[in-house]
Amino acid sequence: MPIADHILSELRAVLGDRLSTGESDRTLHGASETFHSAPPPDAVAWPLTTEEVSAVLKICNAHGVPVIGWGTGTSLEGHALAVRGGLVLDMMRMDRVLDIRPADLLAVVQPGVTREALNTELRATGLMFPVDPGANASLGGMASTRASGTTAVRYGTMRQNVLGLEAVLADGTIIRTGSRAAKSSAGYDLTALLVGSEGTLGIITELTLRLHGQPEDVAAAVCAFPTLEDAVTCVAQTMQMGVPMARIEFMDALGMRAVNLHLGSNYPEQPHLMVEFNGAPEAVKRDAELFGAIAEEHHGAGFAWATSLEERNRLWAARHASYYAALKLRPGATGISTDICVPMSELPAAVAAAAADMHASGLIGDVVGHVGDGNFHVLMLLEPGNQAEIAIAKGVAERMAHRALAVGGTISGEHGIGVGKRGLMEAQHGPAWAVMGTIKRALDPNNIMNPGKMVPDMN
């Protein structure tokens, strides 16, 4: 049911020409990076202020119009698909860095600031915002999905790096959570409740973020291993020994082949680890030596060090390109990226089982991962619209998730739930899934905030 004209008129009174029902705007804001799909939203709005967001939500709440937040559209589980129609709020025009306080190691930003834009602004301060999911995502979107990425092993995910939020709830109430202090013991942790809630509880309109000093010294390296098991066991042992890795990433042989195809590089087409060390020069040297010794035990070879910024950028570009690179393994294909996270001792078996399952299923794809956290992805390449292949891939993904749960892991390390993982929520959370629904119902009784996602069906 499209949004009635009188409701659009009310919205237009708030937003003027920053409300669109044009087909191209709707189509752009109904797209997904993956095979997940839904009809486009009924309208798109570009608010400029928190007060506008509040006014829009009041109108939508009064009329039961779904509201879906939108950042850069780079989510991989269809989080922002308007599965029940409604209004997409594109937050990308609220893109100001409001305050940088180097002495307090924090920044205050609007949700449409991207992580790269923030880091560009921070360059002169000697500080950085390290959370890096690969895509140049918006910080509001990263908070909504509890994003992490390659550096989480050292600096934490959005959970650890959001100190406070301003958000607008379904009824238009504007709240502030958290504080600018490093810690607080004053009440329910509403910041943590909103981070990762995927727009189902409110729209984030401001973030207070924890900053970190740029490391004095950085060294990075790639290292090839004869087998997947060697590489992943090396990771488990490195983490168990407490080597303070800044990044420790796994890519399998096919992943390296994809990178070579995509970037014209000539890495050996074997399982690799890509690692980074941050700190004082002597610490970096020591950590690198420690890791080198562990890697050697596991038949790691061909260490290629990248110490200059340029070489390091090239190395991490290879890792970050892996999603788009993999698409070259099967031209024209769509990717479906699974995402699980397991306790470290379970990682070697989990990676091996996932790879074996994918190969046995006859699909082409690769395995990459933020393995220092026990988090990895199997990226499968599917012919667009081939329902049989999609069904096979979903089977692989579901079995991965169930194996993760069986060993105390989680169905999503960082990609979130969206529409792709909702069917697994009860398996992971049991009665706690209904509790999530109770909280949602209490804060959004008309179920307008990104309905049809995250919690059990309400209506």
Next chain:
Amino acid sequence: MPIADHILSELRAVLGDRLSTGESDRTLHGASETFHSAPPPDAVAWPLTTEEVSAVLKICNAHGVPVIGWGTGTSLEGHALAVRGGLVLDMMRMDRVLDIRPADLLAVVQPGVTREALNTELRATGLMFPVDPGANASLGGMASTRASGTTAVRYGTMRQNVLGLEAVLADGTIIRTGSRAAKSSAGYDLTALLVGSEGTLGIITELTLRLHGQPEDVAAAVCAFPTLEDAVTCVAQTMQMGVPMARIEFMDALGMRAVNLHLGSNYPEQPHLMVEFNGAPEAVKRDAELFGAIAEEHHGAGFAWATSLEERNRLWAARHASYYAALKLRPGATGISTDICVPMSELPAAVAAAAADMHASGLIGDVVGHVGDGNFHVLMLLEPGNQAEIAIAKGVAERMAHRALAVGGTISGEHGIGVGKRGLMEAQHGPAWAVMGTIKRALDPNNIMNPGKMVPDMN
């Protein structure tokens, strides 16, 4: 209104002789470490299993009987006072360490395990649970109050160190939150919602805790400063430079005098910092030199290093004894410890203002703090029952809290809300305080979980 006999009979059917209405049991479980007071609870229970907790909550929920969790009784804000009567659940007989998984850097414990008991069990593994609020508190209580302490500056608070929980909600539902993986992006962060909820949402029956490697090398030192401002400015600069302190604690001149009186030590009676460095030997050396240089700039002198375990234990015993030591400054007195946390750049002014206010108010007391987090306490010494003094002290505490809020800080860094800080919740959270109440009402509609605390009045 005491608990009716037929309800007690129902409870006795679950608990047998682990239910008491005896006066001494009730008095023991109605006490507080501070001047906060309330009549004792109507009954005390000692459950042994999660299922018993669930059965008890079902009975209490059906009859509207308040249920208050109890650990070691060491909270400083009267969290566990039965302000509306009811049943205290003493969790200290659920005291088993259920699982230690060194390879996954985690332990699973029941809520009645104390932090010292856990660390004793961990000794042989080379791992530790670092969160240390001073008291040998129960881990369930520490999670409920989001405890932190001297090591939070390096290892985080309970927020960062609880990976998952089992908890029983008001209606007896048993839920599990979180996972054993290092991170997760699968749904609302119910772990973070329960941590710090002070027993108002449920009773914690099991905790999965993050462990850390025991540092290879440790060095600690005390250092005296001519003025409070010198010492605190040294802290702010140390943190801003990114020196990875393991602990950095402040004690004022009167605090050092109290320690000398209590322990027979002979520290100079001047403002001090007590610091600790953890890591590889070369890192410890480098960090200590960096700190030493900053301290010297701020007129720090008389560095006394403690490198042996014995010397270090003596040093930290002095810090941890500060609460009991301070009581010696005024024999027979009760302490009231305020607790605020501010952004680092605001710390010197906040500490100076708090000390000046206390002195101007004519009260005796000292200033100590986990200043690396921007967190500090003013401990005021009051004649028991002297209402005029209590009123003056409350005034000092309230002005501290409002000054913290004015600069983006929080009314509680680590002691929590209890009965002592509830009156300040609206000032800190504004409309978000009502949102906390909405969540509470949704999860505990009969308001049986530690009623009269944390959220706005419900009934």
